[in-house]
Amino acid sequence: MIDLAQLRREPEEVAAALARRGVPLDHVREVVEMDVEHRRLLQEAESLRARVKELSRQVGEARRTKDPAAEELQAEARRWSDEEGVARQRTDEVAAELRSRLLLLPNIPSPETPEGRDESENVEVRRWWPGMEEGRPAPDYTEAQRRPHWEIGQELSLLDLETGAKLAGSMFPLFRGDGARLVRALSAYALDSHRDAYEEIRPPSVALTETMMSTGHLPKSADDMYEIPRDDLWLIPTAEVPLTSLRRGEIVESADLPLRYTAATACFRREAGAAGRDTRGLLRVHEFDKVELFAYCHPDEWRTAFDDVLARAEGLLRGLGLAYRVLDLCAGDLGTSSARTVDLEVYSPGVDRWLEVSSVSWFRDFQARRANVRYRDESGVHFVHTVNGSALAWARIWAAIVETGRQADGTIEVPEVLRGYLGGQSVIAARG
């Protein structure tokens, strides 16, 4: 949620900033007008309320002193009370409407977020590949590496999409054998890599509607998530959801900032808007494991927090020896709640594509305002900033590892950093 006070103070600036990401000027103007109307009604209702309270006090006083005017006063209080009820109801209606519109306004993009309408205008910041620092050229992939992971997965019995579909429908992958162990190893690898600064959390995989609101996933993206209406629960699309609500409603000491958490969870996405696209293999799935990095930070420290998450996500990819590129998302491609987002895309030779495996975002106080997470320092109480990033999304990483690591004999070389998690195993071969 953007700051209503700021919108009131500088409506033109806010409208212009939101226009960068495609919000029509009318949307903003309507909210501003509704705010004026709301405050007018609020003042009216409150002065009536003050009057009722004053009269009620007098009624009490008159009763105590056995003043015969008590009846008369009470009758008058009743009239004002009725009127106040009507006024308050109208005020509440406008307030609710105002709030729901405000909730639908996306975050104000950071000034450094590039201009652009959609993903085609995202800006590539840099690329990395193994050996780059030593001056080696971008890799020239072998014939063996040019095989899509779904074929490799089937060959070596690592990935069984048919059985996954039998159990839960298409796009619910089932890993088996060393393929399943690889998924487990990846989470352990990432979690262990951040133990120095991030507290490990194992949150519930479902969240209440209220929790989904805090991150901005609701009300806007209801169609993209799995819902359990009977219990007012949703399957989480990312650990960002529970982590952002970890301190919901709390005021923390500024000395305790930043508060940093990491979590490995399954992530569920209906991919409603993407039906039919990228359906092969693990390119786009309804459920995947992911490790998330998250920070509540002081507004002045967001850059540090952001850079740290980004560096750690990149560090994991480098550790795995996977080529990747860094994209600065343009204003038009930003997620609702984000002010600035940088995506990491890994290159997967078998499918010859760049696959998004991480998204690092700064939300300014947009989510903190919704979740009501604040800090206290000498100057008072203020909203914290939130930063988060994937580190990393495993289904696509799995694909990239399997394709990149494939050797001429059809076996897969396991990245060194994972071997410890696989009992020292350095090669994945067909089970024999």
Place this chain on the structure above:
RNA sequence: GGAGGGAUGACAGAGCGGCCGAAUGUUCCGGUCUUGAAAACCGGCGUGGGUCUUCCCACCGUGGGUUCAAAUCCCACUCCCUCCGCCA
């Protein structure tokens, strides 16, 4: 799932339906005293909103209701604790 108890400020803990946004204690902050510290004493100490005011309004788990007036009464729900049942 069944029975009972509870939910009030950072914490503990009061609160006959009528100056209760809330006693009291602790913590914390400032001051006096002290060479310094402790103790003692004095003062301060919730969060929002309103044309941001020695003014007004809201907030005592959440949402409704009764009333001129609700932390206080009624209803529903949530969470926590105890006991019973069931179960990884």
